[in-house]
Amino acid sequence: MAIQIxxxxxxxxxxxxxxxxxxxxxxxxxxCNSPEQYVxxxxxxxxxxxxxxxxxxxxxxxxxxxxxxxxxxxxxTDASTRMRIERELRAIYNPPCGLR
Numbered sequence: 847m848a849i850q851i852x853x854x855x856x857x858x859x860x861x862x863x864x865x866x867x868x869x870x871x872x873x874x875x876x877x878c879n880s881p882e883q884y885v886x887x888x889x890x891x892x893x894x895x896x897x898x899x900x901x902x903x904x905x906x907x908x909x910x911x912x913x914x915x916x917x918x919x920x921x922x923t924d925a926s927t928r929m930r931i932e933r934e935l936r937a938i939y940n941p942p943c944g945l946r
Contacts, residue, residue: 849876849919851886852935858919859884868896871922872931875899875943877913887911888943889935891928895920907943 849856851874859876860866866873873895875888887908892898899918902908908916921931936944 849884851919851921852931852938854921854931854935856919856921859917860919861915861917863896863900863918866896866899866918866920867922868894869922870924870928871895871920872928872935873899873921874919874935875908875941876917876919877908877911877915878917879914884917885913886935886939886941887913887916888941889932889939890944891932893925895922904943911942 847858849859856874870893872891874886876884877887878884
């Protein structure tokens with residue numbers, strides 16, 4: 847599966863973290879109330895995506911956004927690129943969770 851977020855192809859969206867790799871990249875947390883209608887709830891970057899999402903301190907905020915289902919999507923890339931992509935996507939989507 848793949849989803850376009852900004853100008854980037856992300857793997858996902860996945861309803862389970864089992865599908866994610868514990869590798870360097872950018873993640874997007876997506877809310878969904880109807881099929882194929884995703885909203886960017888949060889964007890972040892990490893050297894270990896799967897671990898970061900699994901233990902994320904904003905999980906309560908994600909759930910508090912009111913979406914029926916939450917999904918994760920990942921774009922795997924190196925450290926300098928992931929930081930640039932995170933900033934770019936935050937500027938585009940202004941997600942309700944995390945730094946603005």
